[in-house]
Amino acid sequence: MLSRRRKADKGGSGGRAGGQPNSLFGEILDWMLAPLLFLWPISIIVTHNVADNIANQPYDRALADSVRSLARLVSVEGGQVEVHFPAPPRALFRADQDDTVYYQVANQSGETITGDREIPWVPPPPIVLAEEVLYRDEVIHGEEVRVAYQFLKAWPEPASPLVLVQVAETRNKRSDLASRVVTGVLLPQFAIIPLAVVLVWVGLTRGIAPLNRLQSLIRRRRPTDLSPIVPASVPEEVRPLIVAFNDMMARLEENLQAQQRFIADAAHQMRTPLTGLKMQTDLALLESDPEQLRASLTQIGQSADRASHLINQLLSLARAEASFEKLYTVEPVDLEAVVREVAQDLFPRALAKNIDLGVESSGQVLQVEGNAVLLREMIKNLMDNAIKYTPRGGSVTARTRHPGAPILEVEDTGAGIPEADRERVFERFYRVLGSGVDGSGLGLPIVREIAELHRATVTLSPNAGGRGTVAQVVFPRSHVAPPPLPAHGDYFTLG
Numbered sequence: 001m002l003s004r005r006r007k008a009d010k011g012g013s014g015g016r017a018g019g020q021p022n023s024l025f026g027e028i029l030d031w032m033l034a035p036l037l038f039l040w041p042i043s044i045i046v047t048h049n050v051a052d053n054i055a056n057q058p059y060d061r062a063l064a065d066s067v068r069s070l071a072r073l074v075s076v077e078g079g080q081v082e083v084h085f086p087a088p089p090r091a092l093f094r095a096d097q098d099d100t101v102y103y104q105v106a107n108q109s110g111e112t113i114t115g116d117r118e119i120p121w122v123p124p125p126p127i128v129l130a131e132e133v134l135y136r137d138e139v140i141h142g143e144e145v146r147v148a149y150q151f152l153k154a155w156p157e158p159a160s161p162l163v164l165v166q167v168a169e170t171r172n173k174r175s176d177l178a179s180r181v182v183t184g185v186l187l188p189q190f191a192i193i194p195l196a197v198v199l200v201w202v203g204l205t206r207g208i209a210p211l212n213r214l215q216s217l218i219r220r221r222r223p224t225d226l227s228p229i230v231p232a233s234v235p236e237e238v239r240p241l242i243v244a245f246n247d248m249m250a251r252l253e254e255n256l257q258a259q260q261r262f263i264a265d266a267a268h269q270m271r272t273p274l275t276g277l278k279m280q281t282d283l284a285l286l287e288s289d290p291e292q293l294r295a296s297l298t299q300i301g302q303s304a305d306r307a308s309h310l311i312n313q314l315l316s317l318a319r320a321e322a323s324f325e326k327l328y329t330v331e332p333v334d335l336e337a338v339v340r341e342v343a344q345d346l347f348p349r350a351l352a353k354n355i356d357l358g359v360e361s362s363g364q365v366l367q368v369e370g371n372a373v374l375l376r377e378m379i380k381n382l383m384d385n386a387i388k389y390t391p392r393g394g395s396v397t398a399r400t401r402h403p404g405a406p407i408l409e410v411e412d413t414g415a416g417i418p419e420a421d422r423e424r425v426f427e428r429f430y431r432v433l434g435s436g437v438d439g440s441g442l443g444l445p446i447v448r449e450i451a452e453l454h455r456a457t458v459t460l461s462p463n464a465g466g467r468g469t470v471a472q473v474v475f476p477r478s479h480v481a482p483p484p485l486p487a488h489g490d491y492f493t494l495g
Helices: 024-072 172-207 209-219 236-286 290-321 335-352 372-389 443-453
Strands: 074-077 080-083 101-106 112-115 134-140 143-153 162-170 331-334 356-360 367-370 395-401 407-412 457-462 469-474 491-493
Touching: 024 074, 024 101, 024 143, 024 162, 024 172, 080 112, 134 162, 172 209, 209 236, 236 290, 331 335, 331 372, 335 356, 335 372, 335 395, 367 372, 372 395, 372 407, 372 443, 372 469, 443 457, 443 469
Parallel strands: 356 395
Antiparallel strands: 074 080, 101 112, 101 162, 134 143, 143 162, 331 367, 356 491, 395 407, 407 469, 457 469
């Protein structure tokens, strides 16, 4: 599968550049500790609110008792509301050195009957319940206070006016109690959090120990040991990675075996022309007749050409088999332009055999994702094979179409390929018997190798117009409709 090659950053990458984790251990530790550090301030706020509620409850009950006690001292005499204190009010409300206590008795109009005028007056609620004590927070002389208040009826009649009884207390004791509660909760956390970090560290260290053992196992392997790792011997979470690793090792072993077979086949194929070349050279050295010597030198030149062609084909096949994503840039390639360039390069060969070499255009810019060097090599091999196996006076046509996916076809009027051999000709060094043409048997294997690298398929079929063969290469479907070509005509020939 092809993929675009992305340029590496000039500055390189280190640490966690680009968002890539540098350490699995550090990544897990971060994801465990970061939420903990984020939740800790929230827990402090929640604890403080809970502590305030806890501190309010006993002091609110005390304030409520004070309000009820003050309400029992309220009486009506001669239509006037009066309050009779049996003792000094400060003693009655148990004032202390920590907090300041305020009290007030006011009528329905907000006029203070007795007590401290600093306490703000509040209107009565829509429904006044007997013995109900309400609470609110106020500020007196710049200090926050807690106010407990109750509404009383001056006399039993329903239309009786209401009397407001209020007792307020600063929040110093409440704040001290809440601070003690918060301190009592948070101090153990200061000891628990570092201990939790240590325990998490130890747990992660023990948890990734199997990964360290797996790393040691792989490092101890010999370079030639491509045997699979038993998935059952690793933790369950790592098994998919090990299965993928085993698959990669299997593909690598298959590639190495293919390379070994290629080297053996190449050595065998190279031995024959080199041996013939050496024998023809020895015979030429023994010749004294100029005509025979010239004939021997001609054969030597032809043998050298065949050996050079074989070497070039071997190099092309090796280059196609290489991981070209590391060597060549993958980019949009204009298939039409490459076909025309190759046809122009091969025109002299076609002209020498009196072959009509033509190119049929699709009328569109057929862009395929791939490597221009390898695509040119593939098209060259297809057209070169067609010219080579087409007799004198025949025709070879390179055709491009786009019926939804880019298609390249090379059609010739040669002898054709028997149906039994149409798949075997893609094997290395295989040649159809009785063709009468010298070849290396590597042209079509190179074509298939390059096509597979570009996710394309190659098929051979008989020429529907009579003798010959049609080689068809179908590329992956294009996602963008290609633009039309300038008007040059749909067909032109080079011969």
